[in-house]
Amino acid sequence: MVxxxxxxxxxxxxxxxxxxxISRYLPVYRKGKSYTALCPFHDDHTPSLSISEDKQIYKCFVCGAGGNVFSFVQNYEKITFPEAVVKVASLIDYPLDYEADDVREKIDPHKETLYRILEDTIKYSMYELNNTEAKKQYLEGRGLDERVRQRFEIGYNPPNDALYRFLKAKGYTD
Ligand SMILES: [Zn+2]
Known part of the structure; x- marks a missing residue:
């Protein structure tokens, strides 16, 4: 349940x-004040689906399918109502907090620690790279600019035990 x-x-x-x-799923055509599309809920050959921007609903005059934005996504994707709400939220970048209690996993504390170590390692390596002008220039020369380095979290680990000492200092045990 979500x-x-x-x-x-x-x-x-x-x-x-x-x-x-709807236009994320199908080509939508403007027709006067409303919009039409080929109805995805029956074998449609003429655009029978009418979409009203004003009323925020859709209706098919052939098979009778109709509803609001959620029912469209729900029926098109064959998912539940809450799943459709989550989907629409992600399509419009709405920051949605929800509880999905049947998919809530028990967090394994050992894995949790490993993930934190990885994150700290990435941060450390990116910090090292930023403070090593020669390495940065080498990457720039190969077309890996600041944007790419941030995006792919590219870093540099010096060939000594600095990372080990850094993680130790953060309280991680061997
Ligand atoms: Zn239809």
């Missing part, structure tokens, strides 16, 4: 434009 707050559901529905969301 639990989403009612306020979030309303806000996502208000923020998501139905024409925008």
């Amino acid at each position: 639990r989403i707050r009612e306020d979030d559901i309303n806000e996502i529905r208000n923020k998501a434009g139905i024409v925008d969301i």
Whole structure:
């Protein structure tokens, strides 16, 4: 079960434009004040799906499919209502906090520590690279500019035990 707050559901529905969301899935054509598309819910050969930007609903005059932005995504993707809300939220970059209690994993403390070590290692290596002008220039020369280095978290580890000492100082045991 995914639990989403009612306020979030309303806000996502208000923020998501139905024409925008449907056009992520199908080509949508403008027709006067409304929009049309080939209906994905029956074997459609003429655009029978009518989409109203004003009312934020869609309706197929042949098979009767209709609803709002959530029902479209739910029926198109064959997912549950809460899953459709999560999907729409991600399509419009809405920061949604929700609880998915059937997928909540027990966090293994050992793995948790390993992940933290990895993160610290990345931070340390990126810091080292930024303080090693020659290495930076070498990478620049190979087309790996600042943006690429940040994006792929490229770093440099000096050939000594500095990383080991850094992690030790952060309290990690052998
Ligand atoms: Zn239809």
